[in-house]
Amino acid sequence: MEPMSALSIQGLWKRFGTKIAVAGVDLEVPAGSFYGLVGPNGAGKTTTLSMATGLLRPDFGRVLVRGQDLWADPPAVKAGLGVLPDGVRLFDRLTGAQLVTYAGLLRGLDRDTVRDRTADLLRTFDLTADADTLVVDYSAGMTKKIGLACALVHAPRVLVLDEPFEAVDPVSAANIRDILSAYAAGGGTVVVSSHVMDLVQRMCDHVAVIAGGHVLAQGTVDQVRGDASLEDRFVELVGGRRTEGALAWLRTSSD
Amino acid sequence: MVAHLVRLKLTLLRNGLRRSVWKVVALLLSVLYALFLLGLAVVGLVALGAHDDPELSRTVVVLAGALLVAGWWLLPLVAFGVDSTLDPERFQLFAIRRRHLLTGLTLAGLVGVPGAATLVLGGASALAWWREPAALLAGLVGGALGVAACVIGSRAFTTMLAPLVGGRRFREVAAVLAIVPLMLLGPLLLGATAGLQAVADALPEVGVVVGWTPLGAPWALAADVQDGAWLAALGKLAVSGATLAVLVGVWDRALSAALVRSPGGAGHVARSEGLGFFARFPATPTGAVAARSLTYWLRDPRYAAAVAVVPVMVLLLWFVGRGGGLLLGAGVVVAFVMGWSLSADISYDDTAFWTHVAAPVDGRVDRAGRALAGMLVGGAVVLATDLLVLGVSGRWDATVPVLGMSLGVLAVGVGASSIYSARLVYPVPKPGDNPFSTPQGSSLAVMLTQSLGMLLLLVVCLPAVGLGIAAVVTGHPLLQVLTLLVGLGSGAAALVVGVRVGGGLYDRRAPELLQTIRSFA
Numbered sequence: 001m002e003p004m005s006a007l008s009i010q011g012l013w014k015r016f017g018t019k020i021a022v023a024g025v026d027l028e029v030p031a032g033s034f035y036g037l038v039g040p041n042g043a044g045k046t047t048t049l050s051m052a053t054g055l056l057r058p059d060f061g062r063v064l065v066r067g068q069d070l071w072a073d074p075p076a077v078k079a080g081l082g083v084l085p086d087g088v089r090l091f092d093r094l095t096g097a098q099l100v101t102y103a104g105l106l107r108g109l110d111r112d113t114v115r116d117r118t119a120d121l122l123r124t125f126d127l128t129a130d131a132d133t134l135v136v137d138y139s140a141g142m143t144k145k146i147g148l149a150c151a152l153v154h155a156p157r158v159l160v161l162d163e164p165f166e167a168v169d170p171v172s173a174a175n176i177r178d179i180l181s182a183y184a185a186g187g188g189t190v191v192v193s194s195h196v197m198d199l200v201q202r203m204c205d206h207v208a209v210i211a212g213g214h215v216l217a218q219g220t221v222d223q224v225r226g227d228a229s230l231e232d233r234f235v236e237l238v239g240g241r242r243t244e245g246a247l248a249w250l251r252t253s254s255d
Numbered sequence: 256m257v258a259h260l261v262r263l264k265l266t267l268l269r270n271g272l273r274r275s276v277w278k279v280v281a282l283l284l285s286v287l288y289a290l291f292l293l294g295l296a297v298v299g300l301v302a303l304g305a306h307d308d309p310e311l312s313r314t315v316v317v318l319a320g321a322l323l324v325a326g327w328w329l330l331p332l333v334a335f336g337v338d339s340t341l342d343p344e345r346f347q348l349f350a351i352r353r354r355h356l357l358t359g360l361t362l363a364g365l366v367g368v369p370g371a372a373t374l375v376l377g378g379a380s381a382l383a384w385w386r387e388p389a390a391l392l393a394g395l396v397g398g399a400l401g402v403a404a405c406v407i408g409s410r411a412f413t414t415m416l417a418p419l420v421g422g423r424r425f426r427e428v429a430a431v432l433a434i435v436p437l438m439l440l441g442p443l444l445l446g447a448t449a450g451l452q453a454v455a456d457a458l459p460e461v462g463v464v465v466g467w468t469p470l471g472a473p474w475a476l477a478a479d480v481q482d483g484a485w486l487a488a489l490g491k492l493a494v495s496g497a498t499l500a501v502l503v504g505v506w507d508r509a510l511s512a513a514l515v516r517s518p519g520g521a522g523h524v525a526r527s528e529g530l531g532f533f534a535r536f537p538a539t540p541t542g543a544v545a546a547r548s549l550t551y552w553l554r555d556p557r558y559a560a561a562v563a564v565v566p567v568m569v570l571l572l573w574f575v576g577r578g579g580g581l582l583l584g585a586g587v588v589v590a591f592v593m594g595w596s597l598s599a600d601i602s603y604d605d606t607a608f609w610t611h612v613a614a615p616v617d618g619r620v621d622r623a624g625r626a627l628a629g630m631l632v633g634g635a636v637v638l639a640t641d642l643l644v645l646g647v648s649g650r651w652d653a654t655v656p657v658l659g660m661s662l663g664v665l666a667v668g669v670g671a672s673s674i675y676s677a678r679l680v681y682p683v684p685k686p687g688d689n690p691f692s693t694p695q696g697s698s699l700a701v702m703l704t705q706s707l708g709m710l711l712l713l714v715v716c717l718p719a720v721g722l723g724i725a726a727v728v729t730g731h732p733l734l735q736v737l738t739l740l741v742g743l744g745s746g747a748a749a750l751v752v753g754v755r756v757g758g759g760l761y762d763r764r765a766p767e768l769l770q771t772i773r774s775f776a
Contacts, residue, residue, distance in 0.1 A: 054612065054766065057767065078613060083613045088606035093550065097529075102610075108540060134554075
């Protein structure tokens with residue numbers, strides 16, 4: 001028997017006005033995998049992940065989280081999900097410590113657990129010195145890290161992170177990568193979206209390429225990339241590379 | 256280049272209109288309104304000219320003109336926010352001569368309803384002297400100078416103060432602080448005009464003095480020509496010219512500074528020790544939502560703006576009621592405003608609302624937490640207002656009905672808002688924006704649903720308020736007790752129904768609310 005997928009996305013569709021953002025996306029994320037979702041700008045990554053985490057209602061399709069239908073019973077299923085969306089605000093008038101505490105209390109954790117985990121998370125993400133600073137005054141990278149801390153505070157079994165490495169400095173990114181790898185090794189499942197192919201190739205064991213609202217390829221990283229690098233394979237799948245005669249005048253414009 | 260800038264402004268205006276039919280309707284309405292006011296002004300000015308009373312003409316034109324200029328200079332700083340479509344910092348990367356940028360931005364400032372109306376008004380001001388060709392000509396020159404002072408002054412002030420206004424702390428605090436005296440201006444004028452004939456008698460002298468200031472000089476030019484006071488007219492011309500020269504100089508320097516300034520810039524970093532309300536409320540989801548809401552009531556100026564209107568209400572009722580029994584209603588009015596202000600709660604969260612959708616927060620928990628915070632803040636403000644007006648008017652005998660009415664109305668308002676805000680979100684100033692700025696895309700449809708909601712709220716409040724008025728007027732003990740019972744009873748019922756119905760709506764529609772909020776961005 002096939003092992004149960006941690007996250008199974010079946011035939012998702014979403015239309016905004018006249019634009020079809022996601023057109024029949026199917027994804028199988030095996031339990032314990034570190035799953036990369038890559039695609040060009042406007043491919044439908046964020047829309048897909050929003051629907052997979054219960055933030056956006058799909059027009060058609062099903063989302064199963066560890067076998068349970070998310071949209072049939074959101075409260076029960078969302079409890080096992082940790083989410084970091086991209087391009088949204090946080091309650092940034094709270095301090096970093098308050099924000100993580102808030103996320104923990106909303107998830108129903110008791111006071112002592114929240115206090116201990118908040119302190120742990122702030123230390124891990126190197127934010128202890130800024131625990132009492134309002135999040136609105138954080139840098140972009142610090143904001144990503146505090147958002148990640150909020151997604152982890154209730155110890156979810158499945159993590160869905162939209163662009164978690166954007167604007168994060170290299171040292172912090174390496175730390176986050178270690179945390180996520182250890183988490184996946186311990187049986188947790190991580191789904192990340194990213195633009196950075198190198199990162200996905202090194203970090204993830206599974207990958208899906210998505211463009212124009214469709215899944216172009218999915219499987220283990222080695223299956224998808226074959227002999228080429230993931231970046232070359234991605235460009236080949238998505239297309240759109242221009243090399244001939246582009247901006248020829250630019251080369252003669254200096255001096 | 257100048258033509259380019261004006262065309263850019265027109266294109267921005269047109270594209271803004273394309274986004275929504277309601278915006279076109281709103282523009283048409285504001286044009287009609289402006290035409291109506293302009294018509295009135297022109298008729299008034301022609302009548303003024305026919306009346307042949309030079310002193311009256313001078314007083315009216317100079318004072319109205321000075322108010323117009325002051326409005327152009329000061330209002331963008333506090334009330335409407337700065338017109339950011341042609342923010343000079345957006346031209347940083349283009350190679351445009353500063354002289355062209357100055358001229359272009361000045362002319363572009365005239366595009367739009369307020370600019371066009373001011374232009375027409377400036378020209379029309381000369382009509383007050385239509386019987387005297389020389390004064391008419393002087394009026395046209397003065398009008399042109401006045402309009403230039405309006406537009407250039409507005410640009411100069413906003414560009415000069417932009418770095419200050421751009422700082423988060425300043426913008427938030429100043430906007431709230433500055434708006435209060437502005438709102439009080441109305442009642443103060445009302446009190447002055449209603450009570451003091453002496454002020455009316457003094458107006459002509461005020462007009463003469465204001466005529467020598469930068470605000471009034473352009474508008475006084477024609478009056479001096481009419482009087483044959485050529486030396487004075489020359490003086491007014493000099494004052495106007497000097498004002499414009501100084502404004503252009505200030506703007507030019509501010510603009511060159513703005514064009515090389517790096518965006519953003521580090522300001523003061525806000526800190527807050529410990530967990531604040533989160534440590535004091537029960538460690539449950541409801542307690543957490545309430546603690547978060549209370550923190551925002553204290554830290555987010557958009558909420559403070561709702562409280563800022565409280566002193567205005569009290570003073571307004573005091574002026575209108577001339578210190579009589581009407582003042583006792585201040586607590587009720589404040590309760591109504593504070594209760595209804597909660598109807599924008601999810602809209603104020605902006606996209607941070609995703610935290611509640613992802614957790615997921617149960618509908619009743621979300622509603623109850625927010626209502627609790629609203630009742631705590633609103634209750635404190637309403638009680639303080641009640642005690643103040645009872646003490647000032649010395650009507651301690653009316654304590655019971657006044658408390659019953661105001662607390663009842665507050666609770667009913669919070670209950671109604673709990674349903675409204677779970678059903679509808681609408682564009683509000685974003686977190687960190689000027690709390691009094693008008694957000695993009697706010698429309699007539701929003702105004703309609705808001706008015707309808709408030710109307711329904713009024714109907715539910717009616718029994719308690721009716722009883723309360725009767726109790727205060729007659730002083731009958733039975734009516735007093737009845738007011739307290741009906742007020743608190745209807746309030747409690749509204750809270751329970753609001754949290755239940757609002758919670759049910761919320762559970763069904765939370766992702767849709769989030770999607771709507773994201774579409775505003």
